[in-house]
Amino acid sequence: MSFAIALIEMLTFMIFGVFLAAVLDAFFYRRIAGRSGVSLLMPLYAAAAHLSRQRLTTEAPDRLNWFLSISGFLALGAIGLAVVPFGPQTAVIGMETSVVLWGACESLVVVLVFLHGWSPNSPLALIGAYRYVAIGLPIMLLSMFVLIAVALPAESLDLRAIVISQEGLWNVIRQPLGLPLFLLLGLSLTLRGPLDYGDSADLAGGTSIEDSGANRAGWQVARLAMLVGFSAVAASAFLGGYLGPVLPGIVWLALKTLTVMAVIIAMGHLLARMPVARMLGLIWKVLLPIAFLDLLLAGLVALP
Amino acid sequence: MGMNWLAKIAGLAEVPVFVAIGEGAPSDTAISLCTNPALRSVETPRAAAILLVVGTIPDALLPQLHRLHDQLPHPRATVLWHSGNRLSEATTVGGTEDIGASLKDVHRSLLAGNFDTEPDILPDVPPNEWRGIGTHGQGGKGMMGGTPYGRPMAMTAADLRDGLELDAYTADFGPFLPMFPPGLALTLTLQGDVIQSVAVVHPPFENHENRGWVLLNLLGLPALAERMLRVSNDSDTTLRRLIHLSGARAAIPKSLGRTYDGSDVRARFDQMTGISEHAMNAHVHQTGLDDLLIGLEWHEAMLVLNSFDTAPLRTICANTSDPEPDEKMEGGMDHGAHAGHMS
Numbered sequence: 296m297s298f299a300i301a302l303i304e305m306l307t308f309m310i311f312g313v314f315l316a317a318v319l320d321a322f323f324y325r326r327i328a329g330r331s332g333v334s335l336l337m338p339l340y341a342a343a344a345h346l347s348r349q350r351l352t353t354e355a356p357d358r359l360n361w362f363l364s365i366s367g368f369l370a371l372g373a374i375g376l377a378v379v380p381f382g383p384q385t386a387v388i389g390m391e392t393s394v395v396l397w398g399a400c401e402s403l404v405v406v407l408v409f410l411h412g413w414s415p416n417s418p419l420a421l422i423g424a425y426r427y428v429a430i431g432l433p434i435m436l437l438s439m440f441v442l443i444a445v446a447l448p449a450e451s452l453d454l455r456a457i458v459i460s461q462e463g464l465w466n467v468i469r470q471p472l473g474l475p476l477f478l479l480l481g482l483s484l485t486l487r488g489p490l491d492y493g494d495s496a497d498l499a500g501g502t503s504i505e506d507s508g509a510n511r512a513g514w515q516v517a518r519l520a521m522l523v524g525f526s527a528v529a530a531s532a533f534l535g536g537y538l539g540p541v542l543p544g545i546v547w548l549a550l551k552t553l554t555v556m557a558v559i560i561a562m563g564h565l566l567a568r569m570p571v572a573r574m575l576g577l578i579w580k581v582l583l584p585i586a587f588l589d590l591l592l593a594g595l596v597a598l599p
Numbered sequence: 600m601g602m603n604w605l606a607k608i609a610g611l612a613e614v615p616v617f618v619a620i621g622e623g624a625p626s627d628t629a630i631s632l633c634t635n636p637a638l639r640s641v642e643t644p645r646a647a648a649i650l651l652v653v654g655t656i657p658d659a660l661l662p663q664l665h666r667l668h669d670q671l672p673h674p675r676a677t678v679l680w681h682s683g684n685r686l687s688e689a690t691t692v693g694g695t696e697d698i699g700a701s702l703k704d705v706h707r708s709l710l711a712g713n714f715d716t717e718p719d720i721l722p723d724v725p726p727n728e729w730r731g732i733g734t735h736g737q738g739g740k741g742m743m744g745g746t747p748y749g750r751p752m753a754m755t756a757a758d759l760r761d762g763l764e765l766d767a768y769t770a771d772f773g774p775f776l777p778m779f780p781p782g783l784a785l786t787l788t789l790q791g792d793v794i795q796s797v798a799v800v801h802p803p804f805e806n807h808e809n810r811g812w813v814l815l816n817l818l819g820l821p822a823l824a825e826r827m828l829r830v831s832n833d834s835d836t837t838l839r840r841l842i843h844l845s846g847a848r849a850a851i852p853k854s855l856g857r858t859y860d861g862s863d864v865r866a867r868f869d870q871m872t873g874i875s876e877h878a879m880n881a882h883v884h885q886t887g888l889d890d891l892l893i894g895l896e897w898h899e900a901m902l903v904l905n906s907f908d909t910a911p912l913r914t915i916c917a918n919t920s921d922p923e924p925d926e927k928m929e930g931g932m933d934h935g936a937h938a939g940h941m942s
Contacts (some may be wrong), residue, residue: 324821324822325822327822327841328823329826329829330636330825330829340609340611341612343605343609344612347605347674347710348673348674349673351645418768418770422789422791422897425791425792426792489819489850491819496777496778496817497901498897499643499776499777499778500642500646504643506646507645507646511645511646563819564822565820565841566819566845567845567850568819568850569846569849569850569851569852570850570852570898570899
């Protein structure tokens, strides 16, 4: 019964999260672009417009993998949210190695974005796919260091224990390098702004260049679902998750998730993307050493 | 025929438009379209409901326009604006009419079924005869080297940077790709996303548009790009501050796209976006696209292409020497199979 309730909570959280992410995205875009106002229903209109158009295919596509990439990406976002505790001991996927499961999801995103670019049999989509893999792999390493660091104070790889370990002090204070680095991973997982090397404008949409109709709507929804899943994980790993006074835990989690989402969306619109080779240099030479420093400091603090 | 509920809701959305720019298009086309709240300019024809042709597409590029047209999903329509072209079933909108309202009407009519979706212009058959040997076109050299439907399979060649043997892929790009200056069509050989050779198929159309907004878009800053189109650059200190804070300048590699006069993409970006008020005339008389693009990754190459005004870019195209014959792919392929848009 409690599993069913948690599942309903999660699905509701995801649906509202995707909707709010789309509204926030439009709000930030319009605000920065100097446009006035944003209609709350614009994302629904846009989705209906996508669904009202034909789903085109290309010459000799890999149809199965094309479908799997979109549906799989959506599923990974949902799994991300499922490992997040909505209250003490309340998570749809409550397991002692939930951080490892989330790490596997991060890695599978690289595979699925690659498949999304591979499947249409289209050159610019394929370039986007390869480029995403080149950037995605070192970003995953960075994420692993950061996640191990938040697991150290909890002495557990269970996200529920990691939240409980923040009752006295949130990890964002305890490990100040962690959240900024983790947000970079969020930009990469959700294909946004400075780390959108899969679907970028220089490739006219990259891996999604051939998506039309329901496929295009599905890919956009999957990106937003991943944003919700990632933001909830980040809120739990660094901002104390459901912990907070007065309000119910799920409300605190929702507020913190919304905050992380807003920061990622704003970063996506405000930070420039550099060419791939330059970004690779930055990740390997600067960001990974910083991530290792974060892990080292967390380890030193955790020593008895 | 009445509209179903999905079509009714879809009719409230911004109209997704793919814009094909031709000769004689107004230099403020991008501004007109982006400031129109009824429209959304999309980066691929797959995401569009309407193909908007602005200006006149010359006869030499009509085959590419036809291929582009056939890549829009149904229901679809074509609208001609400021254009001397005549396409069957296309709607012509006068230069003085409200383009937003006109496109909205066409879109709603399409969704309601009052306006028939346009059929393909080209037959749905391969553009070239089958010249492969095996089932999937393989054959010739080892398992590769066939030319299925006129497109040679990629053969390995030494990478320019480190000699690593990678597949080299040759195709035409342009003239309607949104990240290319309008009218520019190139034959590029790529290994991964590194440009190995370049030949000009068609130079860009003459236009006086400031491409600074395109550079911002290429740097992953579409909101700032739109802001640049919306406001007078000189008066918007917020825009300049946001560009500065975005790290856009630092994101552009130093010396990228350097011409013989010493200017590079960074300097031209500063000028185009109003960060620098220092007037600069690019001296490109000895510079060709081969000098600028070969060895660059795709993203860098797009930044270089859009960092020039049209006049110097046309000069650069004229200075570009064709690749040596042995650099070209064998087999007399028709790269046009991919022209207009990669799909």
